[in-house]
Amino acid sequence: MDLETLLSFEWGIMMPEFIILGVATVMTLLDLFMPKGLKRKILGWIGFAGILAAIVSLIGLLDYPVTTILFDTFRLDSFAKAFKLILLVGAALVMLLAISYEPKEGLTEYRSEFFYLFLTALLGAMIVTSSGDLITLYVGLELLSLSSYILAGLRKENRRSNEAAMKYVVNGSISTAITLFGVSYVYGLTGTTNIAAMREILLALNDSQSVYLLVISFLMIFVGLSFKIAAAPFHMWAPDVYEGAPTPVTAFLSVVSKIAGFVLLVRVMLSIFANAVTDGPNSTSILLTMEDTIAFIAGVTMVVGNVVALQQKNMKRLFAYSSIAHAGYILVAIASLSLFMFDSLWFYLIAYLFMNLGAFAIIQTLTEKSDSEDSSHFSGLYTRAPILAVAMAVMILSLAGIPGTAGFIGKLNIITGALVREQANYVLVSVMIATTVISYVFYFGIMVQMFFRKAKVKDPIKIPVGTGIVIGVCAVATVLLGIFPNIAFDFLQAQFYEFGDFLR
Template sequence: MDLETLLSYEWGIMAPEFIILGVATALTLMDLFMPKTQSRKILGWVGFAGILAALVSLLGLIGHGPESILLDTFRLDSFAKAFKLLLLIGSALVLLIAISYEPNEGLEEFRGEFFYLFLAALLGAMIMSSSGDLITLFVGLELLSISSYILAGMRKRNQLSNESAMKYVINGSIATAITLFGMSYVYGLTGTTNLKEMAGFLTSVYNEQHIYLLGLAFFMIVVGLSFKLAAAPFHMWAPDVYQGAPTPVTAFLSVVSKTAGFIIIIRILFSIFANAPSGDVQGLPMILALQDYIAFLAGATMIIGNVIALRQRNIKRLFAYSSIAQAGYLLVVIASMSLFMFDTLWFYLGAYLFMNLGAFAIIQHVTHKSGSEDISQFAGLYRRAPFLAIAMAVFLLSLAGIPGTAGFIGKLNIFMGALVPSEGHYVLVSIMIATTVISYFYYFGVMVQMFFRPAADTGKVKIPVALTAVIGISIAATILFGVAPNIAFDFLQGNFNQFTDFFQ
């Protein structure tokens, strides 16, 4: 590639990625040359400013038409812009949580590493959302994964943190190998790694053996990426990693990393297998012929996540199983494949972002003050800190899907989407209703502790400014999008053109 061709590309569409890369590089150099005695929190604020700059840059690109550069390996379409918006907002809130994080065993000497590894993980997720090629998708996935492995083990003197990092690395490596194996089959059949070229080639595949290999590739890719989503029965790593990792990392994994997982699933499955023949007599595309398997995965994930959560006493493990259950609800969206699938997925991930990060901000503060992660530490929180108790109640009600919250609107959209097709997914909807009712028991169990149990410690709770900002923003968004969801849907439909350019 000559210099003239290189300069001819519209590099401006990569401005958010360049900003995150530049800030991460700057933080690395600042951490290297700063005195060891100086607090690294300043690096967190620089990183936060960088994320806000990337967010402003992305908002400036919303009116930009779909465009691709670098031989169609990087695409700026409506899907990329909409989901990058979630990634950047979620990451900004997680960074505010991280700035306030003070573990009992100390973290100051490693705090600088946290901030630039966090930005590297965010960069990987953003690359995935704009990838038009399997190679760039995989590079983004590994940048996110490797950074996450290190972040999970950031508390080097904590045994649980070390254990969580080890389990995460082993499970993540196996998942990556399975995913890559599935990708290699598709590449072998098509001779290209470009998603658009693959889709065009697969429309003309009629050889039964080739279709069989495509089916194998589909299952391996779905299984490998199900590890990333913590979907049952590939969820084994999640509770231990969520419990052992630093709380900001747990928040990041539960929201930003999960969003990235759904981004890569949509990019691969609907770019490649939406056009691939399944070989059945009805001539259905492979993704429609095999959607029952995704539905089974969704049902198993909802049941296992919600049922096992009933027995949890550790608040972070409880939220780990809650996160697994939420992945099941989101898989229902993919299994139903309704016309407004992208809208439903985007809204629910946005609602989940605010209600979960707000809850983790409160969990971090309460568990740090008490030195324990047992649910009993929330006893009498309403008497000690009414603001925290009321905010936590709103987030729990939203996670449970109670009317008046964003979580309710999100679940309602999922129900409607699953029932819209001519052959509605009635069994899946029934499982979702039943498991949602089950979730009330453990969500309301935390509320009982906060409002109806005597407090062990009657001292008042002082909340850091950064955590107050996260909780305030999250509670406002959770209530606003629950009462007036049209604000989000009008913004989505007015700026992202129904995601029609996803398949162009």
């Protein structure tokens, strides 16, 4: 590739990625040359400023038309812009949590790594959202995964953290291998890794042998990515990793990493398998043929997540299973394959981002100086810190899907999307409603601890500035989106006018 070709690319569409990459590089160099006695929290604030700059640059690209560079391996379309915005907002809030994080054993020696590994993981997630080629997708996925593995085990003196990192590496490697195995079939049939080129070739492949291989490919890719989003029965790593990882990392994995997993799943499934058709007189797309498989996994995920959560006393394990259950809810939106799928998916991920990060911010505040994250830490919270208890109540009500919160609107959109189809999926909607009712038991159990149990300790609760900002933003956003959901939907329609543009 000559210099003239390189200069001809519209590099401006990669400005958010360049900002994150540049800030991560600068932070690495600063850490190298900063005196050892100087506190590394300043690097966290630099990283936070970098994420804000990336958000501003992305907002400047919202009106940009669909653009591809590097031979269609990197795309800027409505899909990429919409989900990249969620990733950046979530990462900014997680960075504030990381700045405020002061565990019992401390993180003095590797506090700096704690910050710039966040940025490299974020960069990987952003690359995934804009990938137009399977190789680029894989590079972004691995950058996200490898950074996450290290972050999960960053508390080197903590045995649970070491165990979390080991389990995450093993399960992550297995899921990546399965995904690549499935991708290899598609590559073998099409002879290209470019997603746009694959679509054109797959339209002409409708013989029985090709369809058979594509079905195997679909199952392999779906299973591999189900590990990434912690969908049952491929969720076994999540509770241990969530419990052992530092709390900001747990928040990152439960929100930002999970969003990236769903983005990858939707982009691959709709870009490739929506165009691949079965053979015979009643030919239909492979994606529609495998709809029942997605629905089955969604149902199992909702049941496992909510039922097993009933037995949990550790707050991070409880929220791990809660996260698994919410993955099931989101899979219902994907399984419905309705006209409202993108709108439902986008809104629910925004709602999930705020209500989950807000909950983790409060969990971090109450448990970071303790050796456990037992639910007893929430006993009598209303008498110790009324504002904190009310904020946690808002997050829990939203997670439970109570009217007046963003979580309720998100679930309502998903249920509506599943029912307005030509063939309404009543069974899946029934499972979703039933498991949501089951979730009230453990969610409201936390409320009972906060408002109706006596406090075991009377110590005042100090809320760091960063954590306080996260709690405030999440609580306000959760209520605001629950009462005025059109704020999000109007913005969605005004800025991201056509999600289907990534299929062109």
